[in-house]
Amino acid sequence: MSARQSVVTFYYHLLSQPSRALKIFLDHNQIKYIPKEVQLAQGEHLQPEFEAINPFKKVPCISHDGFVLTESVAILRYLCREFIVADHWYPKDSLLQARVDEFIEWQHIELRAPLAMYFRTKFLMPKITGKPPNQATVDKMYKLMVVGCDKVENIWLKDKPYLCGNNISIADILGACEIEQPRMSGYDPTEGRPKLKEWMNRVKTDLDPHYADAHTYLNAIAKKSSGESVGLSKL
Numbered sequence: 001m002s003a004r005q006s007v008v009t010f011y012y013h014l015l016s017q018p019s020r021a022l023k024i025f026l027d028h029n030q031i032k033y034i035p036k037e038v039q040l041a042q043g044e045h046l047q048p049e050f051e052a053i054n055p056f057k058k059v060p061c062i063s064h065d066g067f068v069l070t071e072s073v074a075i076l077r078y079l080c081r082e083f084i085v086a087d088h089w090y091p092k093d094s095l096l097q098a099r100v101d102e103f104i105e106w107q108h109i110e111l112r113a114p115l116a117m118y119f120r121t122k123f124l125m126p127k128i129t130g131k132p133p134n135q136a137t138v139d140k141m142y143k144l145m146v147v148g149c150d151k152v153e154n155i156w157l158k159d160k161p162y163l164c165g166n167n168i169s170i171a172d173i174l175g176a177c178e179i180e181q182p183r184m185s186g187y188d189p190t191e192g193r194p195k196l197k198e199w200m201n202r203v204k205t206d207l208d209p210h211y212a213d214a215h216t217y218l219n220a221i222a223k224k225s226s227g228e229s230v231g232l233s234k235l
């Protein structure tokens with residue numbers, strides 16, 4: 001267990017993919033934390049009080065015994081060092097750890113960027129601004145999103161049950177939370193991708209009830225015809 005005495009203070013919002021990944025990891029590993037939901041729709045993250053905590057004005061971030069850390073990947077690695085968690089989450093073995101790092105580095109640009117941008121341009125910004133989406137941008141993001149999801153199906157999951165080998169790791173939590181995001185804008189990456197679908201089910205089974213809990217709000221939006229009739233008061 002951590003040498004530090006205080007519990008983690010966790011700033012998050014559940015429509016944020018990396019926030020969900022962190023919440024699932026904290027809950028699953030029974031790491032005590034004080035939850036601080038940051039109301040993005042109300043611009044709470046832009047207020048001086050939050051800026052004083054995270055100058056980047058984004059979620060997630062944590063504060064642990066006065067040590068503030070941003071960036072979900074850095075936070076997950078920190079938690080794996082500071083708390084007693086099973087080795088498979090971020091293996092100490094150099095080669096196994098390198099495989100986890102390989103996915104985490106890859107996913108920022110090739111998975112997270114297009115999936116998040118598709119969600120943002122097709123669903124989120126029209127909701128916020130009341131203006132129709134820029135179709136050319138939506139189409140561009142759609143194509144990149146399909147390429148990213150195909151790479152998960154055909155390369156990352158080609159011959160192994162989890163993204164980085166035979167065991168679940170922080171890569172799987174981060175990856176699964178990204179894959180969930182475009183469902184809110186009407187695109188389900190598991191359709192037509194059997195390996196990805198099986199892997200998502202495997203990850204959910206491993207992490208429930210915490211996985212389902214973190215995705216309650218997202219599932220409600222995804223269910224209602226791409227969220228058209230769901231308000232974003234909690235965003």
Ligand SMILES: N[C@@H](CCC(=O)N[C@@H](CS)C(=O)NCC(=O)O)C(=O)O
Pocket residue numbers: 015016017018019040045057058059060070071072073
């Ligand atoms: N690379 C960061 C991404 C953080 C990020 O982009 N957070 C988004 C939500 S997913 C946010 O807070 N956006 C608010 C804004 O940009 O105004 C991480 O992985 O933690």
